[in-house]
Amino acid sequence: MKGHIRQRSKGSWTIVVDIGQDPETGKRRQQWHTIRGSKRDAQRALREMLTAVEAGTYVKPSKLSLGEWLSQWLESYVSIHTTPRTRESYRYIIKTHLLPALGSIPLNQLRPQHLLNCYGRALVQGRVDGKGGLSARSVLYHHRILSEALSHAVKMGYVARNVAEVVEPPRPDRAKVSTLSRSDIDWFLDTARNTPYYVFYCTLLYTGLRRGELLALKWRNLDLDHGTLHVAESAYKLGNGEYVVKEPKTPHSRRPVALPPSLSELLKYYREQQTEAMARLGTSLTEDGFVFTRPDGKPLDPNLVSRSFGKMIKNAGLPHIRLHDLRHTHATMMLEAGVHPKVVSERLGHASIGITLDTYSHVLPGLQEAAADRFDRMISNGAEIGRGNVSKSLAKPEEIESEPCRSRTCDHLIKSQVLCQLS
Helix, strand or coil, rough: CCCEEEEEEEEEEEEEEEEECCCCCCEEEEEEEEEEECHHHHHHHHHHHHHHHHCCCCCCCCEEHHHHHHHHHHHHHHHHHCHHHHHHHHHHHHHHHHHHHHCCCCCCCCCHHHHHHHHHHHHHCCCCCCCCCCCHHHHHHHHHHHHHHHHHHHCCCCCCCHHHCCCCCCCCCCCCCCCCCHHHHHHHHHHHCCCCHHHHHHHHHHHCCHHHHCCCCHHHECCCCEEEEECCCCCCCCCCCCCCECCCHHHHCCCEECHHHHHHHHHHHHHHHHHHHHHHEEEEEEECCCEECCCCCCCCCCHHHHHHHHHHHHHHCCCCCCCHHHHHHHHHHHCCCCCCCHHHHHHHCCCCCCHHHHHHHHHHHHHHHHHHHHHHHHCCCCCCCCCCCHHHHHCHHHHHHHHHCHHHHHHHHHHHHHHHHCC
């Protein structure tokens, strides 16, 4: 590879680099750069450019800013390859946080320090309402979006490397799982009985489903005679009010869930009540209809259900939990009851049993103690091991070696050696 330096003026240099032939015309191609500083600075820059051209990592300088690239990436990639909910989330984070903080920086001049400074400010004063900083988990989400966008910039040849890969984002603390205690559950069910969402809350508690999975549940997904439910879709509402029903993200989320007998009976009664209510409105219940709807048959508003749950918990004087914590309560109680974690993982739709164990590690200490007690009862059949010859186990090694070994294993070996000699 060839290149040379020309002085334009005092402290200003032009670097000319040969970047190979044009594949279409076969003509020689050159790239011109302007460097300010000493001749030594220009020579060092020339060496770096020639090395990049030789390695195939050279990127033609561009005036494209990070903000312009993020906007292009949203339109050209995110809008095609992600779900509406993810697309909405990415747009919000980029518009609200990344563009104001980093958008004006030229894409090929973005450095790791820019990201570190951005994350540091976000942790201190990143909230939109100006009331403090964002959580480490939120900043980590910003980092992942930015890293994904820069990864595509590398593929498109706009930059030579993804600077986000060398930046260590904040590490969020492990989220604490909140659950209802066994003593709170009866009070919770009694309180929920007086709300329009009683059956909805019971189903969440007794199955461990996600809110979106239950909102998308249709009557054809239920077999109440055999006590089974099949998760086939998930529902959510976008910021523009659009109601979206789609298949779950992973194959593990599409799953059968066995229903407790009491819940099956409750859902049968609920179906009868719903059939009568719809008949009064001049309509009929269909297998393709949603299980949980408003009186006019339209699907429930996810945010309204969650807000109503929060108000009910507060008015009942119960410990503060979210609607999603009914799922955690279901999983925790099953593990405490001795249900195998693999079964719990399948009911929850986790991709692996490791996710289940990590999420509900707070249950494991009690399970460990119960397992140790169960093993003790099984191996000793209810009897104590006993003191045995504890004094011998505490004897000096030379004293043990001097005593004849009279174990069954040793006796067997001695007899075998005698038989071998006689033969």
